[in-house]
Amino acid sequence: MPQGCFLSSENQTTMNSSSNITTGTQKKTSVFGLVFGMMAAPGQLLQKSLSNVSWAVAYGVSGVAFLLFFLQTGLDMMRAGKMDTEEVVLLSGLGLLYGTLGVMMVGVFAWAGIQGFGKTHNMQEILRAFGLAYSPTLVYAVCGLIFNVVLEWNTAVAFGVTGLLWALNPISATIRHYCDDKTVPAVVLTTICGLLMLVGWAFLGGVL
Amino acid sequence: MKQQITVGATLLFSVFGFLAALDHENGWLLVLVAVGLGAFGIAVLQSLLTRFNEVVKANPETGYLAIKQGLAFFVPFVVLAIVADGFFEWHAAQAFFSAGVSALGASCGAYLMQQGASKVGGFVVPMVWALGCSAIWMLLAAAF
Numbered sequence: 001m002p003q004g005c006f007l008s009s010e011n012q013t014t015m016n017s018s019s020n021i022t023t024g025t026q027k028k029t030s031v032f033g034l035v036f037g038m039m040a041a042p043g044q045l046l047q048k049s050l051s052n053v054s055w056a057v058a059y060g061v062s063g064v065a066f067l068l069f070f071l072q073t074g075l076d077m078m079r080a081g082k083m084d085t086e087e088v089v090l091l092s093g094l095g096l097l098y099g100t101l102g103v104m105m106v107g108v109f110a111w112a113g114i115q116g117f118g119k120t121h122n123m124q125e126i127l128r129a130f131g132l133a134y135s136p137t138l139v140y141a142v143c144g145l146i147f148n149v150v151l152e153w154n155t156a157v158a159f160g161v162t163g164l165l166w167a168l169n170p171i172s173a174t175i176r177h178y179c180d181d182k183t184v185p186a187v188v189l190t191t192i193c194g195l196l197m198l199v200g201w202a203f204l205g206g207v208l
Numbered sequence: 209m210k211q212q213i214t215v216g217a218t219l220l221f222s223v224f225g226f227l228a229a230l231d232h233e234n235g236w237l238l239v240l241v242a243v244g245l246g247a248f249g250i251a252v253l254q255s256l257l258t259r260f261n262e263v264v265k266a267n268p269e270t271g272y273l274a275i276k277q278g279l280a281f282f283v284p285f286v287v288l289a290i291v292a293d294g295f296f297e298w299h300a301a302q303a304f305f306s307a308g309v310s311a312l313g314a315s316c317g318a319y320l321m322q323q324g325a326s327k328v329g330g331f332v333v334p335m336v337w338a339l340g341c342s343a344i345w346m347l348l349a350a351a352f
Contacts, residue, residue, distance in 0.1 A: 041331070043318045157300055161292075165285065165307035169314050172281050181322070183280045191284040198288055202296050 031057055038135040039166075042173035050128045058131030063099040065134045068141035069163065070095025070204070072148050073156040080154075094204050103130055106196050110171075110189055114178050117185040121178045129174040136166035164201065168194050209272045210254075214247050216279050221246030223286050224345070227293050227301035234352045241348050249341050250275060253316070256337055261329030263320055270323055278316030278334070282308045302349065306342040313338030 029037075034053065037045040050058075073095075074088030083091070107130030111123045137160075144159025171193055176186040225242025229235030257264040257271040264271035285308025292298045313334035320330035 043321070157298065158303070161298070161300060162303045162307065165288070165304060166310070168284055168288075168307065169281075169311045172284065172311065172315070173318065176318075183277055187280050187283050190281070191287050194284050194288050195291060198292065 029053075031061075034132055035061060035135040035138060038132045038170050039139060042133070042170040043177065045132075046129060046174060046177040050125050050132070051122075053128050053132065055128070055131075058128040059100045059104065060131075061138055062103040062131045062134035063096050065138035065141050065163065066095040066099025066103070067092050068095070068145050069137060069156070069160040069201075070098070072141065072144050072160050073201075075148050076154040076156045079152065091204070098200060098204060099134065100131075102197075102200055103134060106130065106193050109196070110175055110193055113185070113189045113192070114175065117179055117182065117189075119179050119182075119185075126174070126178055129177075130171070133170035133174055134167045135170065137163035139163070140166065161198075161201075164197060165194075167197075209269065209276070213272055213275055213279065214250055216276075217250040218243045218246040220279060220282055220286050221249070223290065224301050224305045227289055227299075228349050230293070231299050232349075232352055238349065238352050241352065242345075245341070245345060245348070249337075249344075250279075253334065253337050256333050257320070257329070260333045261320060261325050263323045263325045263329070270320070274316045274319040274323075274334075277319045278312040278314075281315035282312045284308075285311060302346060305345055309338045309342050309345075310335070 029048075034045070034057065071088065071092040074083055074091040077083040078085070078088050104127055107127040108123070110130065111121070111126045114121060114126065140159045140163025144155035144163070147153045147159065148155040168190060172186055172190040175189045175193075176183070179185045179189075221242045222239055223242075225239035228242070229238045232238055253275060254264075254268075254271050257274070258268060259265075261271070264274070285304050289301050289304035289308075292304065293301060317325075317331045317334040320334075321327075323330075
């Protein structure tokens with residue numbers, strides 16, 4: 001993996017071997033720091049500029065989260081005899097696509113909504129925050145996959161949907177941050193973004 | 209403000225009571241339990257904030273405003289739970305409740321931190337409350 005992949009092109013400065021992000025003005029933030037920071041205290045992380053976080057990291061988090069989530073959905077269905085291996089691989093690929101392009105589209109919708117509520121912000125920063133907002137989904141997806149593979153539990157709903165729901169907190173924190181702490185726009189946009197992601201998963205997972 | 213918050217909490221919590229009631233024999237009892245938990249839980253949260261949060265101790269109104277913000281961010285979870293149960297027939301309201309109550313606590317804490325509260329009073333107390341509330345609802349839903 002090229003060393004600069006964790007840094008956006010406009011902010012590449014230095015990076016050490018443990019994938020830490022360093023700029024001239026900001027402290028190092030590891031990928032783990034970003035994931036757990038976004039999960040536990042998104043408001044504090046958003047106080048710092050996210051412009052030094054590369055697209056690869058931001059959408060790597062959401063992409064891998066949904067890949068693993070959809071993989072669990074496929075494994076559950078395969079166990080129930082509703083899917084074969086090829087379909088599980090295809091569904092996982094769809095998950096990766098959904099976790100990158102889908103999340104980005106929802107991010108664009110949120111950005112447009114924030115603009116609609118009269119707040120002008122940099123779209124790139126909002127989109128990066130949206131990718132990172134799926135950090136809880138990634139953590140739940142990794143835990144769920146372990147239980148799914150080792151204990152053969154059906155984990156798509158228990159871990160997958162739970163992870164998706166826990167992402168709503170960083171999402172609402174992101175929207176609230178960029179709406180200058182206005183509650184109503186943040187609640188409306190969070191609800192719509194949550195619905196879009198839930199319906200999208202249901203559609204792709206063949207639940208509909 | 210206190211009455212508004214109590215009514216809001218009981219209404220929002222009662223939705224989860226209704227959703228849980230669909231799968232239980234003693235359904236209406238669960239609705240009543242959810243209403244009670246909403247009213248009692250919010251009173252407990254305000255009481256904990258008054259006891260452990262220096263900002264709320266100085267001005268109790270701040271506590272109500274923080275809880276009001278927390279309840280506002282509970283709304284998306286209520287809507288998603290209704291859609292998931294009503295349209296997709298996923299009876300997983302417990303997951304929505306747990307995540308929603310945690311978001312309530314986190315949003316409440318974020319508001320208090322903005323007002324200058326310490327990490328313990330502003331973050332730990334609401335999150336511990338959320339964990340307790342979620343566990344109590346899980347136990348009550350299983351008991352009935």
